[in-house]
Amino acid sequence: MLSAGHACVDVYQGAVAALVPFLVAERAYTYAAASGIVLAASLLSSVAQPLFGAVTDRWALPWLLPVSTLLGGLGIALSGLTDSYPLTLALAAVSGIGIAAYHPESARVARIAAGGSHTAMGWFSLGGNLGFAAAPLLVAAVVAAGGLRLTPLLALPALAGSVLYLPVLRALGTSARPAGGGASRVGRDDVASFARLSLAVAFRSVVFVGLSTFIALYVPARTGGGTAAGTAALSVLYLGGAVGTVLGGGLADRWDRVTVVRASYLVSVAAVAGIVFVPGPVVYLFAALTSVGLYVPFSLQVTLAQDYLPGRVGTAGGVTLGLTVSAGGLAGPLIGAVADATTLQTALAILIAMPALSWLLFRTLREPAGPRPRRREEDDDVPVR
Template structure:
């Protein structure tokens, strides 16, 4: 059984988890600003959606590029810099210097988010060692930040004048402090304390075939979760539940995602990552079917269960990707945290078009079947060998 992480490593993991919240709040903040931009600046729906698209594409699609850069040149200083850019971009939206300037400000925030994730996930794995608990806490921090974004936006914009806009930058200021990278000397000491180093070790080769299969699994997961989070409130309202009932279903979905993120690390310690991942996708199928066919009160329960099952694999897929590409951990983090996740957003218009042509329930039916594809793909994933405990120290020393 792996010994617990030393106290300094646990404290750094907690700090990075909180710092992740401070960054991901800006992923949710851009979408939460849309009603304000439409009502106060007379932006049309197309213009407002263009702003959200710019932020989401930059924050997701560009992540593998930053991951490749951090693999080639470890840049721990990029983490606090990216945190500052994410907050500054959203704050600059308040200048109201025209649509182009607003688009540029949101793009700056998106670039900050994109630059942060691969470098931070790589460093969390370095500080947290070869286990899965550190990545689970890191992922949970991001979920919390994203969920709190609407509350932050509503509270900040209730203040008169520019004060509210600069208040939106407050999480970034805190995040810069929390996301300070440890020194190479301290990271090496933490890594050495995580376990004894053997006399000699070889890093395994990159397994691109397994990584591509894993990427397909992450794409399927993204399509299912994004489709549910986009349309579940509308679906509940369509079934006669009203706006409050739709909001409750969406809250249940987000609450389940937070629980699943922590549960994944615990289940992986018992079953192994690959077994946990494919069992989780098998559990998604009845949960999504329950959302579509069970009576309304049970929809809330099924929403929480579906999100829990979809988020159990979330952090495990990040560490699996890193272990499949041990010499390109930044690239693996950028793909599993960014590029493949963005595909879910691209699939949402297709679900909407199918709902317009038939019905919303018919359009959502594939979301109950797609997890079977993820289950089949995940069953064929190899369980990578555990990373050498000495590797985090060596990686940090090179950074």
């Protein structure tokens, strides 16, 4: 239920960008105005997440899960009903606040429900990845049929997600949860390691956002195909992320997380280089390897951050899921500027260094002490309290 609810929320992370073509077509927004709406949602969400994380470190707020899900959907659902640009901007910001409020608390609750299992956390993260990838299809199906006036239908995932969380709240037994967000203090906070981890996540975000933005433009030139070739490459990039998220949890249950993340970043270096320099259809293979390599660390970095800051797991989740991700969005225009000044291949070649830098940072990290995963037989006897 947590994974499905995560999908229902992250639909709205992808929905804002998916609405841009319709806003431009129906309201004659300039590209700058349309990108301002995307920025209002994404940047506000990324910056606000650590603040919500700090709040959940002091108080357990699992009721935020259904409430923030509804808030995230409400902003998008109402955005098509007004011609006012400032109001549309404000509604996008409301959705961003809902998403920001959701992620730190959901990461904490998911860690409790997972009982320390990295595989379980991988499935939780997979839900968000699938929701994000489904957003363009959902928006196109709704808005293309009847225009922006049908955006209230986009509230349906939020309604479904909020209902899914009601039995989750009952299972948690929230009334017995202590102050401090229920954090399990397994040691002292390792701020230095957390800072290095956060920087590695930021570098990862730069390469993924850069490829997501430009791979659909780059691949047709490398393969001799048309627009469909670029769209197919973008789809491979997203689908590989779903595979990598689940794979990362399974690998970390066999080996330690730091070792798995190091190896995945090394794979990513070679894979990104393949996208940039190898011509022909094999670029799709490199796109898949890149996505898997970048998403194997996804959920593992969240739990590592929580274990580096065992007394502030909400803050840890907020930074790794929110603030560091905004680094990729901020770097996007810089990559575009380099491409305008030189070539797109030159701009994308810079991205090869990003997973290499993440690997170097992980070379300085050690596996922290974390919660012991529950054995299967314990799951039948011990309720999640």
